[in-house]
Amino acid sequence: MTVADTAHAAGGSFLDTPGRPGIAGWIFSTDHKRIAILYLTAMLTFFAIGSALGVAMRLEQLTLGETVMSATTYNAMFTLHGVLMIFTFVIPGLPAVFGNFTLPILIGAKDVSFPRLNLFSWWLFMLGATIAVTSLFTGGGPPDTGWSFYVPYSIKTGTNVPLAVLGAFILGFSSILTGLNFVTTVHRMRAPGMSFMNMPLFPWALYATGWVQIIATPIIGITLLLVIFERLFHIGIFDPAIGGDPVLYQHLFWIYSHPAVYVMIIPAMGAISEIIPTFAHRTIFGYRAIAYSSLAIAGLGSLVWAHHMFTSGLSEVSVLVFSLLTFLVAIPSAIKVFNWVATLYKGSIELTASLLYALSFIFLFSIGGLTGLLNGALAVNVHIHDTYFIVGHFHYVMFGGTGFAFFAALHYWFPKMFGKQVNERLAKIAWVPTFIGFNMLYFTMMVLGVQGMPRRYYDHLPQFHWGHVFATVGSWVLVLGLLMMFGNLLAALFRGKKAPANPWGGVTLEWTVPSPPPVLNFDTEPVVNARPYAFNPGTES
Amino acid sequence: MSAPEAAVAAAHPAEHRDYQGSKIGMWLFLFTELVLFGGMFIVYSAYRGMHPDAFHKAAGELNVVIGVVNTLVLLTSSLSVALSISALQRGRKGLSLGLIGVTMALGLVFLVNKYFEWSHEIHNGLYPGSPHLMDLPPGERLFFGLYYTMTGLHGAHVIIGLTVLGVMAWLLNKDRIRADDFIKLENAGLYWHLVDVIWIFLLPLFYLAA
Structure with missing residues (x-):
């Protein structure tokens, strides 16, 4: 925040009081709330492009032989689908949008520690994403290596790998700066009385995520x-x-x-930990366990990388160690799942669209997590390595996990961000095809994988045909659901009823300020002297 | 800072000057730089473990004297940048500016040495993909691949460091860094020390490995 910005009173909504007129008031704004909306707009655009590529790939698998594209085009499609979805949607996803918007408010601060660096991160994000998209249309044609850029192919192919890799490098730099900013913010900007143990669980998750971003991302940079x-x-x-x-x-x-992967999932878990107690109207069960399990996942998750390489010829000792560590990560993840379910137990549950997506998260993430254990088992891994089982598994974690948590968070914080109420009934109707289509698409992929369908092939053998047809129809159902959901959100943005400050009966700090929040978030600095999620003060710890 | 802005800043004394926060941020950033080079150190140790003799032999091709001189140059520059902060804290702006100038001059000396060193090696046919290098065993090719990558990456950091110091000198000259507001210079100094520390690891790994 510049000094001049402090001249504004905390009064007006951040949406109505631009520092500069027009678009410059957005793209040069250091307000964490405006930056969050910049990220949201950009990310949903990339998500739409990535989804279109995904649907096109499914269309190719609708019939035997070449359907709509050549094998080379298909290779480019899955590479760009992976790069865009992973580097511009799921990795920055929740931290950059909802972390930016809510972290300072949840801890009672006016902004993040380094607001200008925050804006710089967004610019880097846009630069990296633009370069990645540009690699499609320039040089020797779109990269065809898959998002993992495995050597030696990536150093031999004539396609535009260097530009795509440069884009990913810049996106990584943006991610590092966001993580650094959030870790510093959590250490330095908490309101008086807000000790770590009084901090809501989404900031806890963002804190753990920030450390993973700081520790791990430079390695992809150098690679x-x-x-x-x-x-x-x-x-x-x-x-x-x-x-x-x-x-x-x-x-x-x-x-x-x-x-x-944990940069993607830990903030998603954090958002779920905010949503569940609000709609169960009950204190979160096992606050400490959830907070510490975020750190445990971040720590253990840094030590399991070689389980992607069980068929690469590692020594027997190292594959055993990595397999064991992989199983251990399941423990803190399961702790969270049990605590969420225990929070719902005997709560007065209000089944909103946001909670529907949050419950879907628990269900889909559990399938994704448990199938991850199958991948981590050494003998099974050899059978399912590089098959559709892997593709199905990680879509359950990344889309069923992070994606659905993103949708849950979007419905949960939408009234706070834009000051508009979403039509709940339509939102719930849109959830039905989204959830059904998702399972038709990705569960079928796992079945196909166990039967032996290899990943990254543009065609399939006749025995896999009906599975592929079913999955492709599933992709249409899923897209229908997504279109309904975003259509409903857009309608709310332009024609929605005005949202009250606290539409859900939440008890964390963001619900104490108006919707949308004023420029400086709080009129008076809040003082916090208790655990979060105190729905019935005095009766629960 | 204009007069009204200064008035606003005076009215909110503790609001935007979180020195400790700035330092935490800088240290975290330096940590990511260490991890970035850490990736290279992992690659180096893996290949040195595979080809100990070839690394030993290839290191003999490097000029230890230039390596040691450059180490001394960088160590001295770390001292001068530290002194420039001390000078500013004592209110001696001119001296502080001069010491930043000394630091930048030493950084340039380092780069010039590096230029002659690389030119000499390239002249001898020791550069990645050269016909001469491809005749040598794989371990020596990897040694020079690593040598150019790691010293090159370090050199890029020296250039970034020089640019940052140049900006600091300009800010200091404009009184936007002052005796009571020197965190930017301190953080720039920390970055310069990092560049120095990484070089201290590169020296034994490449020059003294013979």
């Missing part, structure tokens, strides 16, 4: 730089023709990219 150097200067580090070892690339890639 991607090495791929670029390899292509430009033939330094040989990953090139077996010169003496390098491609498996080393896989290690470095997954040292980041596995923890990145």
